[in-house]
Amino acid sequence: MTTSTATGRAPLLAVRDLRVTSAxxxxxxxxxxxxxxxxxxxxVGESGSGKSMTVKALTGLLPEGxxxxxxxxxxxxxxxxxxxxxxxxxxxxxxxxxGGAWREVRGSRIAxxxxxxxxxxxxxxxxxxxxxxxxxxxxxxxxxxxxLAEVGLPAExxxxxxxxxxxxxxxxxxxxxxxxxxxxxxIADEPTTALDxxxxxxxxxxxxxxxxxxxxxxxxxxHDLRLARSRADxxxxxxxxxxxxxxxxxxxxxxxxxxxxxxxxxxxxxxTHRLAVLPTIPGSVPRPWSVGAECAFAERCAFVTDACRTxxxxxxEVADDHRAACLRAGTAVPPVPTASVSPTPSPGxxxxxxxxxxxxxxxxxxxxxxxxxxSAVPALDGVDLEIAAGEAVAVVGESGSGKTTLARCVVGxxxxxxxxxxxxGSATGARRVQIVFQDPYSALNPGLTIGxxxxxxxRAAGRPKSxxxxxxxxxxxxxxxxxRRPRALSGGExxxxxxxRALAPRADLLVCDESVSxxxxxxxxxxxxxxxxxxxxxxxxxxxxxxxLAVARQxxxxxxxxxxxxxxxxxxxxxxxxxxAHEYTQRLLASIPAADQAD
Amino acid sequence: MKRLVTGPVxxxxxxxxxxxxxxxxxxxxxxxxxxxxxxxxxxxxxxxTRNVTPEALAxxxxxxxxxxxxxxxxxxxxxxxxxxxxxxxxxxxxxxGPLMLEKTGITAATAGLAFLLSVLAGIPAGVLTAVRxxxxxxxxxxxxxxxxxxxxxxxxxxxxxxxxxxxxxxxPIYGTGEGFFDALWHxxxxxxxxxxxxxxxxxxxxRAAVIRELDQDYVTFARGRGLPEAATLRIVLRNAAIxxxxxxxxxxxxxxxxxxxxxxxxxxPGLGSLMEESVLFKxxxxxxxxxxxxxxxxSVAAFLVDLSYLIIDPRVRARTVRR
Numbered sequence: 001m002t003t004s005t006a007t008g009r010a011p012l013l014a015v016r017d018l019r020v021t022s023a024x025x026x027x028x029x030x031x032x033x034x035x036x037x038x039x040x041x042x043x044v045g046e047s048g049s050g051k052s053m054t055v056k057a058l059t060g061l062l063p064e065g066x067x068x069x070x071x072x073x074x075x076x077x078x079x080x081x082x083x084x085x086x087x088x089x090x091x092x093x094x095x096x097x098x099g100g101a102w103r104e105v106r107g108s109r110i111a112x113x114x115x116x117x118x119x120x121x122x123x124x125x126x127x128x129x130x131x132x133x134x135x136x137x138x139x140x141x142x143x144x145x146x147x148l149a150e151v152g153l154p155a156e157x158x159x160x161x162x163x164x165x166x167x168x169x170x171x172x173x174x175x176x177x178x179x180x181x182x183x184x185x186x187i188a189d190e191p192t193t194a195l196d197x198x199x200x201x202x203x204x205x206x207x208x209x210x211x212x213x214x215x216x217x218x219x220x221x222x223h224d225l226r227l228a229r230s231r232a233d234x235x236x237x238x239x240x241x242x243x244x245x246x247x248x249x250x251x252x253x254x255x256x257x258x259x260x261x262x263x264x265x266x267x268x269x270x271x272t273h274r275l276a277v278l279p280t281i282p283g284s285v286p287r288p289w290s291v292g293a294e295c296a297f298a299e300r301c302a303f304v305t306d307a308c309r310t311x312x313x314x315x316x317e318v319a320d321d322h323r324a325a326c327l328r329a330g331t332a333v334p335p336v337p338t339a340s341v342s343p344t345p346s347p348g349x350x351x352x353x354x355x356x357x358x359x360x361x362x363x364x365x366x367x368x369x370x371x372x373x374x375s376a377v378p379a380l381d382g383v384d385l386e387i388a389a390g391e392a393v394a395v396v397g398e399s400g401s402g403k404t405t406l407a408r409c410v411v412g413x414x415x416x417x418x419x420x421x422x423x424x425g426s427a428t429g430a431r432r433v434q435i436v437f438q439d440p441y442s443a444l445n446p447g448l449t450i451g452x453x454x455x456x457x458x459r460a461a462g463r464p465k466s467x468x469x470x471x472x473x474x475x476x477x478x479x480x481x482x483x484r485r486p487r488a489l490s491g492g493e494x495x496x497x498x499x500x501r502a503l504a505p506r507a508d509l510l511v512c513d514e515s516v517s518x519x520x521x522x523x524x525x526x527x528x529x530x531x532x533x534x535x536x537x538x539x540x541x542x543x544x545x546x547x548x549l550a551v552a553r554q555x556x557x558x559x560x561x562x563x564x565x566x567x568x569x570x571x572x573x574x575x576x577x578x579x580x581a582h583e584y585t586q587r588l589l590a591s592i593p594a595a596d597q598a599d
Numbered sequence: 600m601k602r603l604v605t606g607p608v609x610x611x612x613x614x615x616x617x618x619x620x621x622x623x624x625x626x627x628x629x630x631x632x633x634x635x636x637x638x639x640x641x642x643x644x645x646x647x648t649r650n651v652t653p654e655a656l657a658x659x660x661x662x663x664x665x666x667x668x669x670x671x672x673x674x675x676x677x678x679x680x681x682x683x684x685x686x687x688x689x690x691x692x693x694x695x696g697p698l699m700l701e702k703t704g705i706t707a708a709t710a711g712l713a714f715l716l717s718v719l720a721g722i723p724a725g726v727l728t729a730v731r732x733x734x735x736x737x738x739x740x741x742x743x744x745x746x747x748x749x750x751x752x753x754x755x756x757x758x759x760x761x762x763x764x765x766x767x768x769x770x771p772i773y774g775t776g777e778g779f780f781d782a783l784w785h786x787x788x789x790x791x792x793x794x795x796x797x798x799x800x801x802x803x804x805x806r807a808a809v810i811r812e813l814d815q816d817y818v819t820f821a822r823g824r825g826l827p828e829a830a831t832l833r834i835v836l837r838n839a840a841i842x843x844x845x846x847x848x849x850x851x852x853x854x855x856x857x858x859x860x861x862x863x864x865x866x867x868p869g870l871g872s873l874m875e876e877s878v879l880f881k882x883x884x885x886x887x888x889x890x891x892x893x894x895x896x897x898s899v900a901a902f903l904v905d906l907s908y909l910i911i912d913p914r915v916r917a918r919t920v921r922r
Contacts, residue, residue: 111824114816122817124838124911124912134826178824
């Protein structure tokens with residue numbers, strides 16, 4: 001147990017032995033946490049790591065049926081604070097306490113900011129009202145205006161409804177609402193994941209400025225290691241409900257002591273060059289309560305020994321202030337992240353730029369235009385695009401850029417108002433184009449088994465349903481999965497099934513609409529590798545829609561950058577992302593956290 | 600709110616009103632066609648259960664202009680209907696307009712009372728069950744509402760009559776009463792019988808709407824920044840109001856179905872009883888008039904629900920303004 005913080009100041013929050021238990025078992029298996037004023041602590045982990053449950057437990061907001069234990073100490077504020085009349089008394093909170101005990105904590109001590117600004121504000125109340133709810137007494141209007149100014153919004157936003165604002169503005173309103181009661185500690189749960197890259201950058205800058213100005217502590221929950229690297233003083237890495245590594249950001253991320261941290265960092269696709277095969281972590285994250293007396297990562301670890309399977313390793317100091325829960329910390333790790341990686345860009349035969357232009361054109365889009373009824377700006381405003389057979393083309397852009405509309409027009413789910421979309425291949429019907437959507441959870445019918453879903457797709461293509469097993473093996477799943485229902489599959493497995501379904505008609509062109517953006521990095525890498533592999537084996541042509549430039553870098557030969565319904569830049573992926581010519585592409589690249597450190 | 604006075608909102612109201620009128624026209628055509636859709640000869644149908652003689656048939660044909668083309672008959676009927684003249688009842692021989700008018704009071708009072716009771720009891724109970732989801736109070740109220748929804752109104756009515764009127768003698772067995780309080784006393788049991796099923800429905804839909812809102816992120820966020828429970832609940836209710844108001848509009852139709860049986864059970868001389876008697880007697884002009892009246896009330900309720908969106912949902916208001 002420790003109370004040391006990166007800034008060397010007394011902590012404003014100290015949590016001891018936080019445990020969260022649901023009906024199924026332990027969700028968070030005990031961790032200590034301290035935050036000092038002005039300090040940023042990032043809690044990093046994939047879905048199911050327990051990071052969100054941890055912070056919900058810190059605010060007493062766990063869902064029904066989930067309980068926390070542990071003690072939280074909120075020491076007396078330092079007397080030098082701007083607001084001396086507020087009670088300086090320290091608080092000792094039992095994390096198992098019922099609702100009433102949290103009144104002293106929430107708002108004035110700790111405020112929780114959520115991921116999605118589209119759902120975290122009430123849709124039927126004006127923004128000013130919502131910010132003002134946490135402010136009591138006179139001068140509320142003035143305070144609201146001051147808070148809006150603090151988050152960089154004009155005063156008239158107070159009179160607007162959330163649906164009248166952009167995502168970034170909504171998140172600013174949410175931040176203003178969270179700060180209304182002047183918290184000492186802000187917990188931000190994936191605060192920018194739902195936002196576009198350029199907006200993400202602005203919101204993160206805003207949070208950093210507010211933190212400085214208010215000398216606030218910040219707990220940043222994120223799955224994004226780049227973001228943690230660029231914003232946090234200290235990083236805590238969680239895996240399957242356990243804290244596996246913690247320490248100063250640079251030490252944890254540059255010299256990870258736990259194999260999981262090392263592998264996770266390696267899974268993040270680089271922006272600057274393409275890897276022949278993306279590093280992945282085999283298997284998937286176990287459920288926290290299903291892990292017995294062993295290291296939770298043992299199943300997937302390349303360095304596992306018998307000792308790892310006999311007891312759960314405890315957090316132990318590996319260097320000054322740097323702790324890891326690994327028996328072989330330090331000795332096992334260093335070779336891992338680079339071992340399986342070939343850092344040189346080594347595109348396959350068909351990935352070669354010249355070869356791609358030489359092969360025949362498969363799809364051409366000329367002057368596609370589309371305006372949705374009731375919308376002031378066009379979704380597509382004269383888009384030209386060409387894809388040669390066997391090529392992988394990425395369309396990148398932010399929300400509202402028209403990239404998804406373009407994909408839907410290509411597949412025929414939308415009709416373009418003007419322009420021509422011509423398919424040059426010989427295939428007809430479903431065999432021309434298939435699509436894989438973003439969300440693997442809603443893309444599969446939950447009532448049908450995987451086998452039935454795939455058999456349906458095969459029948460539509462005139463293939464016998466006996467080929468279901470073959471189809472599953474094609475996407476790297478055991479044929480026995482045919483009997484399962486989507487509920488029993490992880491997100492990555494479901495996305496593999498969605499890909500298998502799209503492959504059933506042996507389509508010439510596969511359109512992937514943000515197909516990996518809902519997945520954890522380690523799983524995302526697996527799916528990207530699968531797509532690259534399928535291209536090689538089946539000669540598949542890919543149209544990949546994504547907001548993630550690093551993903552585009554890994555998957556595509558050529559890239560189109562879209563902005564406000566237009567293609568602003570296009571060309572081979574190396575030159576567009578390596579030496580962007582258009583101001584907007586430059587801005588996109590500059591907004592990526594720690595882009596300068598990605599080497 | 601300023602925008603409600605000028606511009607696109609009145610245009611929206613007019614458009615919705617126009618659509619309602621068109622719907623009513625279509626319904627009136629259907630209602631009028633009832634006469635022809637019913638099996639058998641129109642003139643015989645119009646005679647109802649009276650003796651069929653050649654004179655009577657001829658007289659009916661002449662009175663109802665049955666030799667004219669269908670649309671012309673419809674037009675004649677419609678133009679009279681809008682002035683409140685629905686012809687004469689076959690059974691009583693009296694003009695239908697005044698006949699309906701004098702029975703409207705009882706039905707409106709019973710239905711209105713039942714509506715009020717079910718909303719005033721159902722919505723708070725629904726909110727309570729949602730907030731205490733999974734606790735014993737929730738289980739009790741949900742079980743009770745399942746029984747309430749599934750028990751037929753007339754059976755509940757008979758039970759109430761047996762216990763509170765016949766057994767305990769607290770309420771009268773039949774009749775309408777004189778003066779306001781006496782009338783209220785007489786209508787209490789029928790209204791309660793009608794309100795039980797309706798109220799149970801309101802409990803269920805309020806519970807569902809509030810639970811859905813309680814699970815939203817904005818509730819977590821409101822709590823996470825320190826808003827007291829009461830304030831959070833106010834925000835939730837404001838959001839849950841949208842689906843609840845919609846369903847209240849739909850309930851009006853249910854109310855009319857239920858009131859027929861309740862009025863018969865309690866021997867109340869309202870529109871419901873009139874409907875029952877007219878159907879049994881094949882008094883088709885009265886049935887037509889009553890059906891049209893119900894259609895009018897249901898369409899107006901739907902129209903009012905549409906308008907209420909403008910007030911309770913700013914997103915709908917904005918969409919209306921943009922159009």
